[in-house]
Amino acid sequence: MSHMEAALAQARKAEKKGEVPIGAVIVCRGRVVARAHNVREKTQNALNHAEMLAIHRACRKLKSWRLDDCEMYVTLEPCPMCMGAITNARIKKVYFAAPSTTDLNWHTEMHHLENEQAAIMLKNFFASKR
Numbered sequence: 001m002s003h004m005e006a007a008l009a010q011a012r013k014a015e016k017k018g019e020v021p022i023g024a025v026i027v028c029r030g031r032v033v034a035r036a037h038n039v040r041e042k043t044q045n046a047l048n049h050a051e052m053l054a055i056h057r058a059c060r061k062l063k064s065w066r067l068d069d070c071e072m073y074v075t076l077e078p079c080p081m082c083m084g085a086i087t088n089a090r091i092k093k094v095y096f097a098a099p100s101t102t103d104l105n106w107h108t109e110m111h112h113l114e115n116e117q118a119a120i121m122l123k124n125f126f127a128s129k130r
Contacts, residue, residue: 003027003073004097010037010050011075017042024050024074026058026067026091033070034058050074051082055089067091076100 001009003025010023014037026034036053040046051074059065068090077100078086086094 003032003071004075004095006032006035007073007075007097010035014038014050022050022074022076024054024072026054026070026072028058028062028067028070033061047081049079049082051078052085055085055091059089065089071095 006025007023010025011021012023014023015021017039019038019041021038023037024035025032034054034057036050036057038050039048039053042048051072054072055067058067058070062070066089070089070091071093072086072091073095075097077096077098078094079100079102
């Protein structure tokens with residue numbers, strides 16, 4: 001079974017549960033380390049996308065948040081939230097089966113409340129690590 005076929009098998013599991021049929025598989029050095037499918041409806045949790053769950057499971061299995069030796073196979077082009085998690089996990093390659101056709105801009109208002117303390121705290125933290 002190819003890695004994309006494994007992702008499609010996960011999507012079928014989601015579909016059978018009444019979830020949006022999206023599945024994801026994370027592969028590290030040719031070996032599947034995590035599989036997941038959408039469970040947002042069941043859990044009533046907006047974060048439970050297939051990609052997010054697969055990343056969580058891969059991090060737990062590999063005992064690291066750095067997944068830089070990993071690739072993701074997913075049945076739908078990742079949304080901005082999932083792409084943020086993919087980027088933060090340092091996954092270098094993502095293969096997706098279907099492009100997204102959804103307008104993901106829900107017109108959420110963003111407001112910058114400048115706070116010097118927050119900026120200084122982050123600057124000092126990273127300076128101490130280098």
